[in-house]
């Protein structure tokens with residue numbers, strides 16, 4: 001569905017009260033909400049990564065509204081318990097944040113403390129500490145540098161003009177598609193660093209600037225509202241790896257986090273989490289490794305059937321482009337779950 005139609009449908013459902021009607025029919029037993037960044041100080045509010053960032057004010061408004069609607073905010077541990085043994089009428093909500101951005105600690109946590117709302121932060125153990133580049137932010141810096149780029153693509157050398165906003169948007173689109181679908185996962189860092197070199201960009205800077213280090217993650221982990229989950233080592237698209245390599249990513253991220261924090265992460269998030277990045281094979285691997293749950297980025301509310309699909313849990317992404325309570329009400333109603341999944345109520349992989 002095109003974005004405008006989808007937005008319109010969100011608004012009709014959210015404002016029109018259809019959401020309240022739909023909820024008993026298609027609304028779930030709970031929801032897992034997905035965040036990335038929570039900040040009032042976004043460096044590039046019009047940048048290509050703006051969908052990954054909401055303000056603390058919106059997070060506050062959202063939790064307030066959801067509590068008014070009767071949602072109980074719970075940890076992922078409790079979400080699994082409630083899926084396994086449903087209790088009464090009340091729906092639950094579990095907050096999650098991928099990649100461990102520093103603002104989760106500095107700007108989101110004060111809001112969560114105010115509401116006593118737990119959160120699970122999924123840590124990619126190689127991203128933390130800087131062994132892996134935060135490629136989507138590096139790519140933003142590369143195009144923002146405004147220098148012309150000459151990139152080897154499958155069809156030959158491609159020249160990209162980054163001098164204008166349109167050129168930068170186009171270059172970001174082309175290069176992110178190329179790096180996620182044509183470059184081998186294991187080669188991404190070298191390719192990215194080559195482009196960064198052409199633009200005079202420091203590829204390690206976004207990681208240092210935006211992500212928590214292990215000390216900050218330890219502070220998070222010690223907080224009673226925070227659960228640390230695993231998100232692989234290298235943030236590779238697991239579906240593009242061999243089975244052994246995918247399994248290694250799942251095991252190693254757990255053991256690295258264990259070594260740093262002294263506790264074993266029980267929950268997992270698939271990097272990217274969309275259909276081309278997490279499928280049946282990955283859900284079976286996550287179960288084999290022993291995670292209690294694993295979340296995708298498929299759009300959906302939770303249904304009782306998810307008790308049998310704990311390694312293929314859908315989420316509702318809180319998109320920075322639509323920080324709108326009406327849109328959120330539409331999503332919570334379960335109506336958009338049907339719309340986004342061709343009428344399917346139980347969304348797995």
Ligand SMILES: [Zn+2]
Pocket residue numbers: 098099231235271272
């Ligand atoms: Zn991620």
